[in-house]
Amino acid sequence: MDSFPKYLLDGYKNFMSGRYVEESARYRQLAEEGQKPQTLFIACCDSRAAPETIFDASPGELFVVRNVANMVPPYEPDGQYHGTSAALEFAVEGLKVKNIVVLGHGRCGGIHAALSPNADPLSPGDFIGKWINLLKPAAAQINSNSIMTEGERQTALERISIRNSLANLRSFPNVKEAEKQGKLKLYGAWFDISSGELWVMDNKTGDFIRPD
Amino acid sequence: MDSFPKYLLDGYKNFMSGRYVEESARYRQLAEEGQKPQTLFIACCDSRAAPETIFDASPGELFVVRNVANMVPPYEPDGQYHGTSAALEFAVEGLKVKNIVVLGHGRCGGIHAALSPNADPLSPGDFIGKWINLLKPAAAQINSNSIMTEGERQTALERISIRNSLANLRSFPNVKEAEKQGKLKLYGAWFDISSGELWVMDNKTGDFIRPD
Amino acid sequence: MDSFPKYLLDGYKNFMSGRYVEESARYRQLAEEGQKPQTLFIACCDSRAAPETIFDASPGELFVVRNVANMVPPYEPDGQYHGTSAALEFAVEGLKVKNIVVLGHGRCGGIHAALSPNADPLSPGDFIGKWINLLKPAAAQINSNSIMTEGERQTALERISIRNSLANLRSFPNVKEAEKQGKLKLYGAWFDISSGELWVMDNKTGDFIRPD
Amino acid sequence: MDSFPKYLLDGYKNFMSGRYVEESARYRQLAEEGQKPQTLFIACCDSRAAPETIFDASPGELFVVRNVANMVPPYEPDGQYHGTSAALEFAVEGLKVKNIVVLGHGRCGGIHAALSPNADPLSPGDFIGKWINLLKPAAAQINSNSIMTEGERQTALERISIRNSLANLRSFPNVKEAEKQGKLKLYGAWFDISSGELWVMDNKTGDFIRPD
Numbered sequence: 001m002d003s004f005p006k007y008l009l010d011g012y013k014n015f016m017s018g019r020y021v022e023e024s025a026r027y028r029q030l031a032e033e034g035q036k037p038q039t040l041f042i043a044c045c046d047s048r049a050a051p052e053t054i055f056d057a058s059p060g061e062l063f064v065v066r067n068v069a070n071m072v073p074p075y076e077p078d079g080q081y082h083g084t085s086a087a088l089e090f091a092v093e094g095l096k097v098k099n100i101v102v103l104g105h106g107r108c109g110g111i112h113a114a115l116s117p118n119a120d121p122l123s124p125g126d127f128i129g130k131w132i133n134l135l136k137p138a139a140a141q142i143n144s145n146s147i148m149t150e151g152e153r154q155t156a157l158e159r160i161s162i163r164n165s166l167a168n169l170r171s172f173p174n175v176k177e178a179e180k181q182g183k184l185k186l187y188g189a190w191f192d193i194s195s196g197e198l199w200v201m202d203n204k205t206g207d208f209i210r211p212d
Numbered sequence: 213m214d215s216f217p218k219y220l221l222d223g224y225k226n227f228m229s230g231r232y233v234e235e236s237a238r239y240r241q242l243a244e245e246g247q248k249p250q251t252l253f254i255a256c257c258d259s260r261a262a263p264e265t266i267f268d269a270s271p272g273e274l275f276v277v278r279n280v281a282n283m284v285p286p287y288e289p290d291g292q293y294h295g296t297s298a299a300l301e302f303a304v305e306g307l308k309v310k311n312i313v314v315l316g317h318g319r320c321g322g323i324h325a326a327l328s329p330n331a332d333p334l335s336p337g338d339f340i341g342k343w344i345n346l347l348k349p350a351a352a353q354i355n356s357n358s359i360m361t362e363g364e365r366q367t368a369l370e371r372i373s374i375r376n377s378l379a380n381l382r383s384f385p386n387v388k389e390a391e392k393q394g395k396l397k398l399y400g401a402w403f404d405i406s407s408g409e410l411w412v413m414d415n416k417t418g419d420f421i422r423p424d
Numbered sequence: 425m426d427s428f429p430k431y432l433l434d435g436y437k438n439f440m441s442g443r444y445v446e447e448s449a450r451y452r453q454l455a456e457e458g459q460k461p462q463t464l465f466i467a468c469c470d471s472r473a474a475p476e477t478i479f480d481a482s483p484g485e486l487f488v489v490r491n492v493a494n495m496v497p498p499y500e501p502d503g504q505y506h507g508t509s510a511a512l513e514f515a516v517e518g519l520k521v522k523n524i525v526v527l528g529h530g531r532c533g534g535i536h537a538a539l540s541p542n543a544d545p546l547s548p549g550d551f552i553g554k555w556i557n558l559l560k561p562a563a564a565q566i567n568s569n570s571i572m573t574e575g576e577r578q579t580a581l582e583r584i585s586i587r588n589s590l591a592n593l594r595s596f597p598n599v600k601e602a603e604k605q606g607k608l609k610l611y612g613a614w615f616d617i618s619s620g621e622l623w624v625m626d627n628k629t630g631d632f633i634r635p636d
Numbered sequence: 637m638d639s640f641p642k643y644l645l646d647g648y649k650n651f652m653s654g655r656y657v658e659e660s661a662r663y664r665q666l667a668e669e670g671q672k673p674q675t676l677f678i679a680c681c682d683s684r685a686a687p688e689t690i691f692d693a694s695p696g697e698l699f700v701v702r703n704v705a706n707m708v709p710p711y712e713p714d715g716q717y718h719g720t721s722a723a724l725e726f727a728v729e730g731l732k733v734k735n736i737v738v739l740g741h742g743r744c745g746g747i748h749a750a751l752s753p754n755a756d757p758l759s760p761g762d763f764i765g766k767w768i769n770l771l772k773p774a775a776a777q778i779n780s781n782s783i784m785t786e787g788e789r790q791t792a793l794e795r796i797s798i799r800n801s802l803a804n805l806r807s808f809p810n811v812k813e814a815e816k817q818g819k820l821k822l823y824g825a826w827f828d829i830s831s832g833e834l835w836v837m838d839n840k841t842g843d844f845i846r847p848d
Contacts, residue, residue: 004399004412005251005311009423011267012410019265020408030260031319031406037259039217045299047249047275048242052262053231055223063259066278067295068302077337083279083295086343087257090280093334094321099217107243109306122305123386125289131298138571145569147562147584151631156580160571174335187216194243195634196232198224200216207575210619211221428823428836429675429735433847435691436834443689444832454684455743455830461683463641469723471673471699472666476686477655479647487683490702491719492726501761507703507719510767511681514704517758518745523641531667533730546729547810549713555722598759611640618667620656622648624640635645 023059030060037063039099040091042084042165044070048193049105063091069110070102071134072165075172085172092174098184100175102165104158105191111157114139135161162188163206235271242272249275251311252303254296254377256282260405261317275303281322282314283346284377287384297384304386310396312387314377316370317403323369326351347373374400375418447483454484461487463523464515466508466589468494472617473529487515493534494526495558496589499596509596516598522608524599526589528582529615535581538563559585586612587630659695666696673699675735676727678720678801680706684829685741699727705746706738707770708801711808721808728810734820736811738801740794741827747793750775771797798824799842 020027041051041064051062065087072084091097104111113119114132117139121129132139138160142153166186169175178184188201190208199208232239253263253276263274277299284296303309316323325331326344329351333341344351350372354365378398381387390396400413402420411420444451465475465488475486489511496508515521528535537543538556541563545553556563562584566577590610593599602608612625614632623632656663677687677700687698701723708720727733740747749755750768753775757765768775774796778789802822805811814820824837826844835844 004401004423005313005397007273008251008267008311008313011269012423014268015266016408018268024408027260027408028406031404034319035259035321039220045275045277045302047247047273048239048271050262050264050269050271050274050276052264053271054227055220056226056230057223057262059260059262059265061219061259062262063257064262064278065257066276066299068299071295073293073295075337077339079342080292081285081294081343081346082339083283083285083343085337086339087278087280089334089337089339090257090321090325094340101217101220107246109247109302113302122301123384125287125297125301125384127289127294127298127301128306130291131293131295134293141569141571145565147565147587148580149630151629152580152583156572156576159576163571172335172337185217189216194240196228196236196239205575206573211216211224428825428847429737429821431697432675432691432737435693436847438692439690440832442692448832451684451832452830458743459683459745463644469699469701469726471671471697472663472695474686474688474693474695474698474700476688477695478651479644480650480654481647481686483684483686483689485643485683486686487681488686488702489681490700490723492723495719497717497719499761501763503766504716505709505718505767505770506763507707507709507767509761510763511702511704513758513761513763514681514745514749518764523644525641525644531670533671533726537726546725547808549711549721549725549808551713551718551722551725552730554715555717555719558717596759596761609641613640616667618664620652620660620663635640635648 027059035060035063035095037061037095038097039063039101040088040097041065041101041103042070042072043103044068044105044108044110046105046108049103049191051103054191054198063095063097068128068131069108069114069135069161070104070165071131071161072102072168073134074168088169088172088175092178092184099187100169100184101187101189102162102169103189103191104162106155106158106193108158111154111161115143115153115157117143135164138164159190159208162190162201239271247272247275247307249273249307250309251275251313252300252309253277253313253315254282254284255315256280256317256320256322258317258320261315261403263315266403266410275307275309280340280343281320281326281347281373282316282377283343283373284314284380285346286380300381300384300387304390304396311399312381312396313399313401314374314381315401315403316374318367318370318405320370323347323366323373327355327365327369329355347376350376371402371420374402374413451483459484459487459519461485461519462521463487463525464512464521465489465525465527466494466496467527468492468529468532468534470529470532473527473615475527478615478622487519487521492552492555493532493538493559493585494528494589495555495585496526496592497558498592512593512596512599516602516608523611524593524608525611525613526586526593527613527615528586530579530582530617532582535559535578535585539567539577539581541567559588562588583614583632586614586625663695671696671699671731673697673731674733675699675737676724676733677701677737677739678706678708679739680704680741680744680746682741682744685739685827687739690827690834699731699733704764704767705744705750705771705797706740706801707767707797708738708804709770710804724805724808724811728814728820735823736805736820737823737825738798738805739825739827740798742791742794742829744794747790747797751779751789751793753779771800774800795826795844798826798837
């Protein structure tokens with residue numbers, strides 16, 4: 001048997017001798033009483049953008065979906081497998097989360113792929129190409145701009161993707177209803193990997209601003 | 213505008229004044245050079261089972277997909293949106309990860325849903341019901357067993373789900389090929405939320421055992 | 425006679441009893457030996473964006489042109505009055521400055537005017553409309569984007585205007601030649617009025633980034 | 637990339653750790669509510685004569701045009717680019733400033749150029765030469781005077797240029813009208829770089845006198 005990667009086992013040992021010792025009571029309680037996270041995060045798979053790290057979160061605090069480019073597909077009750085929609089349903093209906101945060105970040109490879117429509121597919125299945133189709137119209141509009149730099153177009157689409165996911169979240173009847181009743185609040189945020197800066201979305205204008 | 217949840221901003225401030233200070237050079241480097249994670253994790257959305265926490269991982273180390281019950285659907289190049297398959301393609305073909313770990317955990321709500329086939333759908337869309345269909349045959353078989361306790365059935369299906377995901381991973385031609393060539397290794401692991409114990413899968417037998 | 429505004433005279437008294445006392449020798453020297461500023465700033469008239477304030481500059485340090493939206497028109501040796509071109513010539517040929525900085529800023533009213541092409545002219549002469557024509561093609565392209573917010577379009581054009589001015593600076597043969605010879609360097613910068621953040625332009629990519 | 641001049645970044649750091657700290661609330665307010673300066677300054681680019689310094693002005697107080705020799709061209713609604721006229725229109729019609737101050741100063745290089753009509757052009761475009769043509773008749777008259785010293789002729793033209801700019805300001809119909817209605821007041825001032833003395837113009841006589 002190929003043994004489990006040593007660097008992961010070393011990390012696990014650190015966890016057990018460090019954080020777990022401090023929080024063992026909390027883990028035991030979370031196991032007995034079940035999780036009661038207040039917030040669902042829709043975040044990216046990127047190795048530099050884990051919500052637990054950025055928000056210094058304790059176990060039990062964040063229910064986290066991670067897919068490429070932190071996307072939420074529109075409501076499609078069509079009988080297909082919809083991983084993100086299933087997680088959303090579980091969080092909103094099952095766990096009754098109070099907040100949903102769509103968290104994007106700088107230098108996102110998925111967004112980069114969306115802005116490179118002529119790139120060869122990574123595999124014959126071209127799953128990235130199809131997944132990123134959710135952003136196709138927006139990416140085409142951004143790409144038609146010849147006077148913004150490549151970096152500016154990338155940042156623009158990263159933020160548009162967050163607003164897109166928020167709009168799609170509101171296409172789910174239960175999300176829309178819970179938000180209307182004031183039981184659920186939706187937020188956008190964008191993390192700058194290089195500087196560590198967090199930018200949060202102004203829900204009225206859609207602009208991203210630095211929190212105080 | 214509803215302001216961003218205070219407990220998240222407080223957590224972010226802790227991150228910035230703590231971990232980010234220690235790792236700012238690393239973040240800057242990761243921004244400039246791009247991410248080069250060695251491992252893709254397929255993990256659960258559960259708030260108690262973040263891979264970064266359990267493996268005490270630094271930024272840049274783990275590329276992480278999180279969906280309900282850490283599932284990988286089978287290879288279906290059908291033109292639909294497949295978030296998990298897209299992330300898998302990105303990790304294997306784009307980032308050339310060396311390891312894939314499917315990480316399950318105890319008290320998993322998604323597995324519990326799979327073992328409760330007569331429960332009412334959480335919403336009319338019943339996204340959880342459809343998503344968990346991926347485990348339907350396994351769940352039916354486990355449920356037909358009347359002499360394992362409820363807890364044993366739950367743990368059993370949690371582990372079967374991990375083996376299921378690993379089998380589905382191997383239905384992707386590029387994963388199969390890369391594994392054959394020795395460029396990619398696949399692992400299963402299961403985390404006990406209550407005790408903090410990690411169990412890793414023996415790749416030959418499929419059994420879960422404690423690492424040394 | 426309407427007497428000179430009192431708040432200005434009060435400010436002048438503060439200057440004389442404060443800063444001037446500390447720097448009187450410097451003023452005397454600057455009067456006797458002439459000014460030898462190292463840097464020409466092309467900045468905006470905006471009351472919130474004075475280069476002397478933002479860069480905490482002493483008398484004699486910055487030669488400063490200020491017009492609406494920190495613009496440099498292209499090289500047009502046509503015998504007309506060109507205030508900005510005259511100042512540029514004076515700084516480069518007369519004072520032999522070593523640096524030119526084009527300094528833009530957030531919430532710029534001139535840029536806002538450029539993005540509002542259907543607004544009524546402020547006066548029959550419509551001087552703003554004509555001046556801002558220098559940005560017309562860029563503004564049209566930015567305005568054709570329907571998925572960026574108003575704030576994002578504004579910031580985008582503010583930064584494009586800086587790059588535009590830098591390109592136009594290089595249309596002046598003496599600027600181009602001096603830059604080629606390494607005697608003169610050109611820079612872009614953007615000041616966020618709200619947060620006080622300074623962003624400097626990467627001369628290779630045109631992106632604006634935070635200095636260390 | 638040539639990095640941004642260090643002395644400017646150092647100055648910016650001083651600003652951020654000093655003045656910005658004291659005035660951050662003001663900057664934030666100015667960003668949110670927009671600028672409302674009471675006064676437009678027409679000043680010179682000279683590095684020794686920044687209005688913000690001389691009048692110890694806070695951010696948001698002064699809207700500032702700076703060109704060589706603080707000149708205002710006459711009203712010319714001819715469709716050409718007129719940077720100073722555009723700024724004037726913006727200040728008077730857009731911002732509704734209450735005061736316009738034309739600020740001249742001693743040892744002005746632009747005035748010196750106007751008094752040296754046989755000097756070689758600084759560049760083939762001779763932008764200074766053309767710009768200073770606005771003062772040509774006045775300069776010729778001053779130069780025809782053989783019994784004032786060179787220094788006296790320089791000071792004389794510096795002050796004439798201020799009166800000239802004030803006269804040209806009144807050629808703009810909207811300035812003329814607003815002044816007539818008492819909504820706008822025009823002032824001249826002259827700053828002695830060496831002594832720090834401010835001289836303000838008597839609006840009736842045109843003489844420059846020391847304020848009390």
